[in-house]
Amino acid sequence: MPTDEEYLEDLRDFADELGKPPTRTEMNDDGPHSSTPYYTRWGSWNDALEEAGLGTNHREVATEDLLADLQRLADEHGEPVLVETVDEHGTYDPATYFRRFDSWFDARDQAGLISADIREGRRVDEDELIDAVRDLAMELGRPPSQNEMNRRGDRSITPYIRRWGTWDQALEAAGLSTDQ
CATH class of the missing domain: 1.10.10 (Arc Repressor Mutant, subunit A)
Known part of the structure; x- marks a missing residue:
């Protein structure tokens, strides 16, 4: 298993290859590692980028834009909109919703969508x-x-x-x- 410094060096090399700090999705799709070890070691993707000396690729997303994207996903993929749907087809990372809203259900509720998970056999939130x-x-x-x-x-x-x-x-x- 790579050391923290080796993970950071790989992140710097990948950023050099891209010509910019990579997004979490870019790292997961094309990088030398998934974003998981960076998240677990430094707490967030942007904290890992900072630790590597790359700055961040963070941009503030308006709450209205997050809610509009949930509504778009509901129109395209049906309800309830699930975390997996956002991860696969959404414009924004699911983690953005978890940071911005009290819960996943709260985000869906504020978007005017079904806030409960109504799938068969659902017992645990x-x-x-x-x-x-x-x-x-x-x-x-x-x-x-x-x-x-x-x-x-x-x-x-x-x-x-x-x-x-x-x-x-x-x-x-x-x-x-x-x-x-």
């Missing part, structure tokens, strides 16, 4: 699941294994598997890809 796995990942400094989640997490892996099908897909939904 999706935001709570994502928060629980992210909290444990921050504590561990990396994405948790299934056993670690069962032993140390706020939730067992059962609702993750029920909701996302596999543990890796649950980690991806939380922005914690295992491809490091």
